Amino acid sequence: MPMNTALHDTRVRFAPSPTGYLHVGGARTALFSWLFARHTGGTFVLRIEDTDFERSSEEMVNGILDGLRWLGIDWDEGPFYQSQRLPLYTATVHKLLESGHAYHCFCTREELELRRATAAEAGKTPRYDGRCRTIEAAEATQRISQGETAAVRFMVPRDGVTAFDDAVFGRMEFANAELEDFVLLRSDGIPTYHLSVVADDLDMRMTHIIRGADHLSNTPKQVLQYQALGAPLPIFAHVPLILGPDKTRLSKRHGATSVMSYKDMGIVPEAFRNFLALLGWSPGELAKQADGPDRELFSTDELVRMFSLDGIAHSNAVFNNDKLAWYNTEYIRAYDPARLLPLIEEEWRQANYKPTRSRDEILATIPLLQQRARSLKDFSSTFLAYFGDKFEVDPAALQKFLSNPAVVDHLAELGQRYASLEVFDEPRTEQLLRDFAAEKGVKAGALINGARVLLTGQSVAPSLFTVMVCLGQQRVVHRLQAGKQAIAL
RNA sequence: GGCGCUAUCGUCUAGGGGUUAGGACGUGAGAUUCUCAAUCUUAAAACACGGGUUCGAUUCCCGUUAGCGCUACCA
16 A cells, blocks of 8 residues: 655655766666656666675766766755665664564575576576575574575465556556565675665655656565565556667667766756756646747746656657757757856866956857757857867868969958948948959858858858957957968868 | 466557547658757558457457566575
């Protein structure tokens, strides 16, 4: 029976294992959990599941925390570390031992492995046979006191079914006969996941367990423990997995899977969050607009307001980089320049670049560039000509628009004319160029395209005369005139 | 192998016993001409298959197929 909690009393957690960085699947689980907690006005807890000492590390924990912070996911309690809560798990095991729901198992890893292999060869399902069940508690205690090591296993009923209601998949039933007597406590006294997750979720009074669907088949093992402990069940909500383009589970093979690598690619956090939120979840009718297309762009507040467990999809979703890129352009373009600037500055720090223009000039320049930026990376690469005088010229652009020496000469001369222009604004710079083109008998477009390359280093840019005004008279004159030597080199 | 989950355009999805099956990304075509990676217009593109139930199934049920997950003293 699910707990009967008022919605505002919800307690949910994100419980990553620090055996790797924060990957996109984990990030989405965290997002959904966080969205649910915020939507219900409940509590969001962060718990680090570091009971696999071999593979866990402090560094990974920090990476995960950084990833969450970058995404704007904050937590109300924690981070708690399972490695520091060992007494809770042994206490839980003792309860289970005492109530006869668990027993000591003296089988060694080698023995188990051998039996598994034999069973597999015989075409049988490899499953622990429960042979240590019959060892009396007194005998077990004695053997342990004599120095034998033992693991503790849960005693799964031989028959019957274990059932629970999943908030996304509905009623789930598993035959107990399919389950083996799984290990709760390893022979070194360290709990397995199955034990620590139940002990902690109980101790931390979790009301909803939102996690990846890869845990669906494990859930009956946990339900059995809740029942053995006489505890009410939390509500489980399993979230389908994220797949790569080849429809296999997303992994390193598919390229970037770490959340922070998306930051490094110049993705802005809001874009990533919006994208992730709509991967495997849909606001359904809430996205409908009376006229026009369904909405796809949502602020965090809107996401929080609309989020619900029953909008979660039942099937796996393929991670779509193109759509992410689209979100990124939409968000970059919608930013207030003052809010975008710190992100750009961070990008410059990473690239070890220092702009030479003033903050005000830069702020005035950003709106021109936002429309065309695909990532924050553009601001530290193709857009550099707008922020200082050190920039590279795209060879393809050079080839396309400046391969004719006459054009280069004209542009140098045009630079001189601009030097003596009294009022350097858009209409006047354009008028001057068009008059000049007519005078020389060349097409204005040829000069415009050439000038664009000289001024910005690119063949693609905002309207040329807007760029000129943005750059300022001095720079325009200088770059147009410098073209001749630069190209000759 | 066993158990479980899933199946709507290439991808993310809406929908739901009677619909021209809606939107988004991407793709194609056109427009604009000062470039396009911007903008506008426009096109193509889906209910996996087979049985039921029903007057009628893409929708409900069963099966098949396919994909994914679990099947550790990992989490």
